[in-house]
Amino acid sequence: MTSLNYQPWKIDAAAFPSAGSFRDQLAFLVNYAVLAPSGHNTQPWKFIVSENKMILAPEWSRDLPKSDPAHRQLFISLGCALENLLIAAGQFGLNASVTYPSDTEENIILSFDVWDRSKHSSPLFAAIPDRRSHRGSYFPEFPSENMPPLLELALPDTQIEIVRDERRFGLADLSIKAGIAAMTDDFRDELSQYVIPNYSNRMVGMPGKCHNMPLPVSMIAGWLIKRVNVAKMNEGVERKLLERASPAFGIVTAIGDSRRDWIRAGQTFERAALHATWRGMATAPLAAAVQVGDFFRDVQKILGTMMRPLVMFRIGYPKKSAPHSPRLPASTVTQLA
Numbered sequence: 001m002t003s004l005n006y007q008p009w010k011i012d013a014a015a016f017p018s019a020g021s022f023r024d025q026l027a028f029l030v031n032y033a034v035l036a037p038s039g040h041n042t043q044p045w046k047f048i049v050s051e052n053k054m055i056l057a058p059e060w061s062r063d064l065p066k067s068d069p070a071h072r073q074l075f076i077s078l079g080c081a082l083e084n085l086l087i088a089a090g091q092f093g094l095n096a097s098v099t100y101p102s103d104t105e106e107n108i109i110l111s112f113d114v115w116d117r118s119k120h121s122s123p124l125f126a127a128i129p130d131r132r133s134h135r136g137s138y139f140p141e142f143p144s145e146n147m148p149p150l151l152e153l154a155l156p157d158t159q160i161e162i163v164r165d166e167r168r169f170g171l172a173d174l175s176i177k178a179g180i181a182a183m184t185d186d187f188r189d190e191l192s193q194y195v196i197p198n199y200s201n202r203m204v205g206m207p208g209k210c211h212n213m214p215l216p217v218s219m220i221a222g223w224l225i226k227r228v229n230v231a232k233m234n235e236g237v238e239r240k241l242l243e244r245a246s247p248a249f250g251i252v253t254a255i256g257d258s259r260r261d262w263i264r265a266g267q268t269f270e271r272a273a274l275h276a277t278w279r280g281m282a283t284a285p286l287a288a289a290v291q292v293g294d295f296f297r298d299v300q301k302i303l304g305t306m307m308r309p310l311v312m313f314r315i316g317y318p319k320k321s322a323p324h325s326p327r328l329p330a331s332t333v334t335q336l337a
């Protein structure tokens, strides 16, 4: 039997309340939004649903003040949830228009009306409950035919770069250096609260098994992270993974570094992650090089771009399967207005 904190992955599209109220239909979409990835699996979102409108807003009690003081990762995560919501809406014949927040606002506002269901279903919909961050080894091959469809997924004013040539060693090196630099006492203290034992019934946070940890290690991981720079300790393993078991890195860039850019970059990343899942590939975000200090400038140099790199991820065909991480059920993050 699936334990409660993994139950949200068991969503059944047949349960869509076709005969229910419009508000119930919108609330159903939240079941897909909550399966989105988020920094440290904080799930920093809430959904306020009314008759033909929905507000997707930050849940500030689940932000990351130490590692994400500007809330960049938070709004990228909201963008991922928004994209799942829009894909699910299309699948059930609902059309949404989106109003993005300015930098002094925080709500993403969605207005809905009904359209013809048959035209808007997407293969990405079925990938939503299959996607997970896959932090294991990938095969070396990355067939060229994967590239064009991935690049086309980017929303206007964002871009996806897929790096397969020798520049990927530069990106791997930056990711490792930024990961080590990130590990201040405050950062480690915060991270330690989100790495949880494999058997935990918590609904928020990352079970050690999602980071390739066996049960005993997962049980002491929080304690260890608080005391040691684990990124430094694991440098050799990480280098091997990024250099020898990661055939390609994806980078989502945007025209700027505003809340709107973060949300749209999150949407573009989620499209890429779902497309990869649909095609039997896997993805794993690596925030350090685009989040910590000025490392993003070195990423820009490697890519030869003035665009702002906002999401970096590994992409490829995984050698083994990877576990899901837990989720808060839609009902706990939805308010009916």
Ligand SMILES: Cc1cc2nc3c(=O)[nH]c(=O)nc-3n(C[C@H](O)[C@H](O)[C@H](O)COP(=O)(O)O)c2cc1C
Pocket (backbone or CB within 6 Å): 035, 036, 037, 038, 039, 040, 041, 073, 074, 076, 077, 080, 131, 132, 133, 134, 135, 205, 206, 284, 285, 286, 287, 288, 323, 324, 325
């Ligand atoms: C904005 C963002 C940044 C992330 N950064 C990292 C990262 O640096 N390292 C990592 O291992 N996972 C990272 N992740 C993946 C999350 O930890 C993951 O999405 C979360 O634990 C939920 O697991 P799932 O993606 O398997 O559903 C990131 C995800 C998002 C959306």
